[in-house]
Amino acid sequence: MAKAHASHNLDVDRYLSQFREMHRIRAFEMTALQAVDEKLVLGAVHPSVGQEAICVGVCDNLRRDDLLLSTHRGHGHTMAKGASAAAMMRELLGRTGGTNHGKGGSMHIADFDVGMLGANGVVAANISIAAGAAHAIALKGDDRIVACFFGDGAINRGPFLEGLNWAKVYGLPVLFVCEDNRYSATTKTSAMTSGAGAAERARSLGLNAREIDGNDIVRVDEAAREMITEIRADRQPQLLVTSTYRLLGHSGFDRGQYRPDAEVDAQWEHEPIRRCAALLKAAGVRDAVLTSIEQEAKAEMLAALEEAKAAPWPAPEIAYDDVQDVGAEKMEHAPWLS
């Protein structure tokens, strides 16, 4: 049977669980975009629709106490690391109970309790911070590792060179993950990148680098598991380059009209959730099971949005909290506010 060939030893439980997580991320993103349309979310939202397999395949192989640094397109990584979708949705809406108390929004989501040290609004800036987090691990001598995600555009910024060189020079346990979704905002990255790309650049610095299909959840899961096992043992950085495609615009405000419809339509055929569903079906999982997972994910995120809408706005005073210990300005009494 054909399906036996495709899935002769597929760990169905594992990939059903990852399928569920990918659907949760997809549903979170689509719900967040709906909230953008409804003007409930005002800042930029960068959806990871189409890139879910990388988020889930990598993070599912991390321990809860491992560390993660993410990008402006960070919802998927954050959820896959274990953050609460409800708290994230509150953060997007700028409400009390948000992961960052409403002070970060989509681009700065962080949840230190699950080792998620922050999404970053500056492309590539998280690379050297990730190296530093790993540097602290090395100084403390424990066995955690750091995963650091960045996009294809980041390899043209200085921190890519400085951070990878740093991690290799000091022998630091970092899994760098390049999510090559082909576009740097609205520009084709290939037109702006010389040479053979991220993997070759990393190899020139002495890092082991692998290039895989980032829309294939099994490939991502297996590669991440192997690389993370090696990194945890030998404390050397590696780079995983994953090819994928940003199915939607750069942000919620961008409809991506600079890309030909045919290009985008073709990519929807290769998107990771559809491919994972095909694998699971081939392994004998019933359609109804897959559909109910999708429906549950959508329902969960719609409930998160409703709950976030009902959550109160932050008290004005917290705008002045957490600036600094020494010399922090206090909110002055402002009669025009009351």
Place this chain on the structure above:
Amino acid sequence: MAELSYLEASKQAIAEEMRRDPMVWALGEDLGRGGVSGQYKGLIDEFGPNRIADTPISEAAIMGAAIGAAMMGTRPVVEMRFSDFALCAIDELVNQAAKARYMFGGQARVPVVVREPVGMRGSAAAQHSQSLEAWYAHIPGLIVILPSTPADNKGLLKAAIRCDDPVVYMEHKGLWALEGEVPDDDDYLVPIGKARKVRQGNDLTIVTWSATVHTAAEAATQLSAQRDIEVDLIDLRTLWPWDVRAVLESVERTGRLLVIHEAVKTGGFGAEIIATIAERGPRLKAPLRRLGAPRVPIPYSPPLEKLMKITPRQIVETAKVQMQA
């Protein structure tokens, strides 16, 4: 008390804090051999290369890695060699270190001390001489410290290392060899945000910081000896937070204020001090005045470089005008 140089005092501060707290470490270019000015000389023998860490010439990564390591609970002392070079790491300092705690809703602390020496010393020219302290005072989240004496360079550096906020710590390159009494005490801390009264007087308040404190002290001696003008001289020590109360108390007494800095006058921190005092509206006997460098890059040739510096004579002349107003 011991007689130590400004440089030795800072080294003693680092060594004491590293003995006290195993999470304190220093990183930067050439630290294993003492650093660009010898501020770390010998420390590697006691603390080893992991805690006195040599780095590549990667200012952005030095700062970025320090931030990551600080968020993980270590306390890095970042060496940038010159405040001019720290500009290669502005994103890391301004967008990351200063913002992480706030934008992550209080989940992060970034206890880094960024040492970036300022000032003119011996024809270092346009890219090794700048005093850019006002930039950092403008950034919420950062603390800005500019010590002027060996004792302060011990007590303020120790306070900076123990502080949980990111600190921009700007020593003056021209002061490395300056000697002075420095307390031996392991817990000698100078509180951040408290000005130092260098000289007591009732005629004219002079506010300054860093190396210009010594220029102003010389001018104040001359004014007292030659003109019977008694200067109330305040070394601000830290620009953020700055000691508004000390300055205001003095200006209310003297009715005259002159702010002096080595940095370019335009947009310098003197403008902030003058504006703040003006808003408070103390009774004045003369217009508020500032002295700072012209808006010119620092030139190389000694006579040209000299033109950029505040001199005691310039201060004396300005003070005389203020006294006649």
